[in-house]
Amino acid sequence: MFATKGFAQTTVRDIADAAGILSGSLYHHFRSKEAMLTELLSGFLDGLNARFTEIVESGVDPQADLDGLIAESFRTIHRERLAVALYQNEASFLATVEGFEFVAERSRDNEALWIRVIEAGQASGAFQASLDPALTYRFIRDGVWSTVSWYRPGGRHTPETLAEQYLKLLHAGILA
Amino acid sequence: MFATKGFAQTTVRDIADAAGILSGSLYHHFRSKEAMLTELLSGFLDGLNARFTEIVESGVDPQADLDGLIAESFRTIHRERLAVALYQNEASFLATVEGFEFVAERSRDNEALWIRVIEAGQASGAFQASLDPALTYRFIRDGVWSTVSWYRPGGRHTPETLAEQYLKLLHAGILA
Amino acid sequence: MFATKGFAQTTVRDIADAAGILSGSLYHHFRSKEAMLTELLSGFLDGLNARFTEIVESGVDPQADLDGLIAESFRTIHRERLAVALYQNEASFLATVEGFEFVAERSRDNEALWIRVIEAGQASGAFQASLDPALTYRFIRDGVWSTVSWYRPGGRHTPETLAEQYLKLLHAGILA
Amino acid sequence: MFATKGFAQTTVRDIADAAGILSGSLYHHFRSKEAMLTELLSGFLDGLNARFTEIVESGVDPQADLDGLIAESFRTIHRERLAVALYQNEASFLATVEGFEFVAERSRDNEALWIRVIEAGQASGAFQASLDPALTYRFIRDGVWSTVSWYRPGGRHTPETLAEQYLKLLHAGILA
DNA sequence: GATGAATGAGTATTCATTCAT
DNA sequence: TATGAATGAATACTCATTCAT
Numbered sequence: 187m188f189a190t191k192g193f194a195q196t197t198v199r200d201i202a203d204a205a206g207i208l209s210g211s212l213y214h215h216f217r218s219k220e221a222m223l224t225e226l227l228s229g230f231l232d233g234l235n236a237r238f239t240e241i242v243e244s245g246v247d248p249q250a251d252l253d254g255l256i257a258e259s260f261r262t263i264h265r266e267r268l269a270v271a272l273y274q275n276e277a278s279f280l281a282t283v284e285g286f287e288f289v290a291e292r293s294r295d296n297e298a299l300w301i302r303v304i305e306a307g308q309a310s311g312a313f314q315a316s317l318d319p320a321l322t323y324r325f326i327r328d329g330v331w332s333t334v335s336w337y338r339p340g341g342r343h344t345p346e347t348l349a350e351q352y353l354k355l356l357h358a359g360i361l362a
Numbered sequence: 363m364f365a366t367k368g369f370a371q372t373t374v375r376d377i378a379d380a381a382g383i384l385s386g387s388l389y390h391h392f393r394s395k396e397a398m399l400t401e402l403l404s405g406f407l408d409g410l411n412a413r414f415t416e417i418v419e420s421g422v423d424p425q426a427d428l429d430g431l432i433a434e435s436f437r438t439i440h441r442e443r444l445a446v447a448l449y450q451n452e453a454s455f456l457a458t459v460e461g462f463e464f465v466a467e468r469s470r471d472n473e474a475l476w477i478r479v480i481e482a483g484q485a486s487g488a489f490q491a492s493l494d495p496a497l498t499y500r501f502i503r504d505g506v507w508s509t510v511s512w513y514r515p516g517g518r519h520t521p522e523t524l525a526e527q528y529l530k531l532l533h534a535g536i537l538a
Numbered sequence: 539m540f541a542t543k544g545f546a547q548t549t550v551r552d553i554a555d556a557a558g559i560l561s562g563s564l565y566h567h568f569r570s571k572e573a574m575l576t577e578l579l580s581g582f583l584d585g586l587n588a589r590f591t592e593i594v595e596s597g598v599d600p601q602a603d604l605d606g607l608i609a610e611s612f613r614t615i616h617r618e619r620l621a622v623a624l625y626q627n628e629a630s631f632l633a634t635v636e637g638f639e640f641v642a643e644r645s646r647d648n649e650a651l652w653i654r655v656i657e658a659g660q661a662s663g664a665f666q667a668s669l670d671p672a673l674t675y676r677f678i679r680d681g682v683w684s685t686v687s688w689y690r691p692g693g694r695h696t697p698e699t700l701a702e703q704y705l706k707l708l709h710a711g712i713l714a
Numbered sequence: 715m716f717a718t719k720g721f722a723q724t725t726v727r728d729i730a731d732a733a734g735i736l737s738g739s740l741y742h743h744f745r746s747k748e749a750m751l752t753e754l755l756s757g758f759l760d761g762l763n764a765r766f767t768e769i770v771e772s773g774v775d776p777q778a779d780l781d782g783l784i785a786e787s788f789r790t791i792h793r794e795r796l797a798v799a800l801y802q803n804e805a806s807f808l809a810t811v812e813g814f815e816f817v818a819e820r821s822r823d824n825e826a827l828w829i830r831v832i833e834a835g836q837a838s839g840a841f842q843a844s845l846d847p848a849l850t851y852r853f854i855r856d857g858v859w860s861t862v863s864w865y866r867p868g869g870r871h872t873p874e875t876l877a878e879q880y881l882k883l884l885h886a887g888i889l890a
Numbered sequence: 891g892a893t894g895a896a897t898g899a900g901t902a903t904t905c906a907t908t909c910a911t
Numbered sequence: 912t913a914t915g916a917a918t919g920a921a922t923a924c925t926c927a928t929t930c931a932t
Binding site: 544546547575601604630631659663664665666667668669670673674676677678680681682685687688695700703704707708709710711712713714 | 719720722723743777780806807812817834835839840841842843845846849850852853856857860861863871876879880882884885886887888889
């Protein structure tokens, strides 16, 4: 519900109704509405970081690493669609909220990891040296992760076709 | 304020305080909080559609058109940063709100216009034929417009450098 | 508008809109919303009392007087329908409002006048002596004046047919 | 409070104050201010209709039925004075309000029931044939029910004396 | 582990009235 | 005479949270 309606727009009563209990009873399980958000987001971010780290640590070369990160991103969008949407929608708001510093931290870790891969690719001659690594990272990140706003499992696309199409565009560009 | 805090998170009192009047006095100027949002969004979307249409109608070839649309997007992000952020944040929520049908309509118009340009480029041989036009449009749109979430005027980048970097990546791809 | 929507439910803006000016401008003509009500009600009540007094003062016998008062009531309902409705709806509320003491006073004057006629009729042997004069007055008053809530000029009834039907019932009763 | 001050003039805070809780807490018990009105009115109207129906169904002849309906009306004014006042004051306003259609329906049912009794009395020769049944109903209804605006339990009158006096006037008329 | 009643701060909106222009 | 901007108090309603049971 946080993902689809937004955290602020979701009432504790909404959640309790969906759970089949009264709103007051939720406080037996969570200390606050924010605590529910924390649990959802930290679980998601921990898992994502672990998988990203694993990809890079066991990687062979920068291009394979970048392709792997992108493919894993699309798989994550497929597997944890609502968590991704929640993160996309609320991350900027949470950046300033006390107790949610871990969200910005995890984001910075991810950014550093991706940029290191891009820079390694430029150093090895695999990637164009004239591209700004930070900028390139953001363009890729936004293009990939925004997919969550329109991707629907069971629709025309699978995580695999999305990755394939995206990588084709990213590798060789749009020009024939 | 709608752009930075979100529409629902912005109170009428916030706005009135910023305007230096009492919250009730705002209703002399706007019939409702939603009416303020309508005025902001419809003005922005009308202008954007007009400029996009002008670019395509006076265009010479598909590649120049696409480059022009992208450059205009970055200029719009620079010039109307808050309106763009507002649109990015609220468009999906507004899709279901009565009275805001015009937002989804304008979005569909834009999408159709961009996709026509991509298809024309494929037909003329300028763009790779194996790319899915709708998917390519969305990857580009998201990569370009998400820039608004981190772009700050007066920072390291200008709309021109952003467009230049983005087009370099888009044209030839990341591989050397 | 006071008669149809109620005084409290009618806004100063409603009145100004109907008058084709802005609400603030009404205060050039009336000191307050209550002042408008005063003007409407006092005019109505003054006229009604004058006509009732005239009927009784120039009357010949109690039955003719009572019939005359009733016929004049139905004519008033026809001629000043909205004023009557306003009075019926707001009188009890106004009884406690400062500045509207004249409404209760006029009502008491009327009541005394009608009761005198009934008592005179009982004294002369024209009316049944066993009826409680005050109670009889109230039954008649309510039966007659409540007509305003459903009477519509141009409908099935005229003030004359209403008076005729009412007097037939009142004079001889319902039993055959 | 709805009966004495009017529904629109009664604030939710008034009610909460009288209940000794905060205004927001009322919404734990009622979904809206209108829901409170609905509960009050539907209970009253259901009971009244049931008693009226019972009187007519177990009745012996039209005159006894009519007398019974009138006596029951005065008893209801005594027993449920505030509910009657509420109904008298708000019925016309509620006729147009969504969700309160049941009020007009119940009123129409009552009207039809009373008129059938009057027409039966005319057919049997008990009531004067020259009286308009619908008109006679309205004169009686208004004379009887308006009593609520001035009746006070514990005062000079009881429901029994009121019924007796009213029926004397209605049966034989005012003339000696 | 859940209920249900209550809190208290807040939210958009309404409206009679004022007043400089 | 009228405007239009503003006030300030009030209004119905919302909602995260608490807590005795």
